[in-house]
Amino acid sequence: MELELTCIRHGATQWNKERRYLGHTDVGILQESLIELAPVKEALKGRSFRKVFCSDLKRCRETLDWIYTVSADQVVFDNRLREMDFGEWEGRTYDQLKHLDTYRNWLSDPESSTPPGGESWGHFQGRIADFMNGLTCFTKEESKDNQLLIVAHGGVIRQIATMTVPGSSFWDFSADPGSLLTLKLTFDGGKWTGYVG
Incomplete structure (x- = not known):
């Protein structure tokens, strides 16, 4: 059974603008x-989704409120969809961090x-994988409408794409604020695989 994920990155924040x-x-x-x-709001006009998943952080909730009207029973606010926790590097810029060995090491091999006080790459990948594994319930229910x-x-959208598109890497995918990426996936052999559609 196929699943279509329409993935949207939240709108820009002041920190995004300042590259923090x-x-x-x-x-x-x-x-x-x-x-x-x-343009994203226009692209979603008239579309229906079987389920809506949203990070529980304010910037995603505000984006969802603006781009798509959804009933409370149709949306799940999920903290597994949060961005990576950058710990002590939260709110800081490349120029403020570039002199640190730990930061340069992280950039070259995350x-x-x-990040000090932050989240390991393995933990980040693990919670995204846990979220994706939870979507297998949609393969057990017969439905013509398998759009989520x-x-x-x-980072979350890139990681979902990296996990599911064979031969891809994290930076192969663009995920600018307010962008839309559609993934068409099949669950086979215990994992999701597919392509950007």
Whole structure:
């Protein structure tokens, strides 16, 4: 059975604009980002989704409120869809961190280095995998409508795509604020695989 995921990154925040690391810090979107989200809102007009999943952080909730009307029983606010927790690097920029050995090590090999007080790459991947494994319930229910909407963060969307598109890597996918990425997936051999559609 196929599953179609429409993945949308939240609208831009002030920290995004200032190119600051933004993980679990709970800030809202900029008013001006509503204009940037208009094409996504238009693309979703008239569409229906079997279920809507949204990060529980404010910037994703505000984005969902603006782009798509959904009933309370149809949406799940899921903290597994949060961006990576950057710990002590939250709110800081590349220029503020580039002199730190730990930061440079993390940039070159994020799987073997962790932001101080933050989340390891393995933990981040694990919770995204846990979320994706939970979607197998949709393969057990016969339905012509297997379209899901996910409103989340850039790192989360890239990780979902990396896990499911064979031969891809994390930076192969664009996930700018307010962008939309559609994945068409099949659950086979105990894992989701598919392509960008």
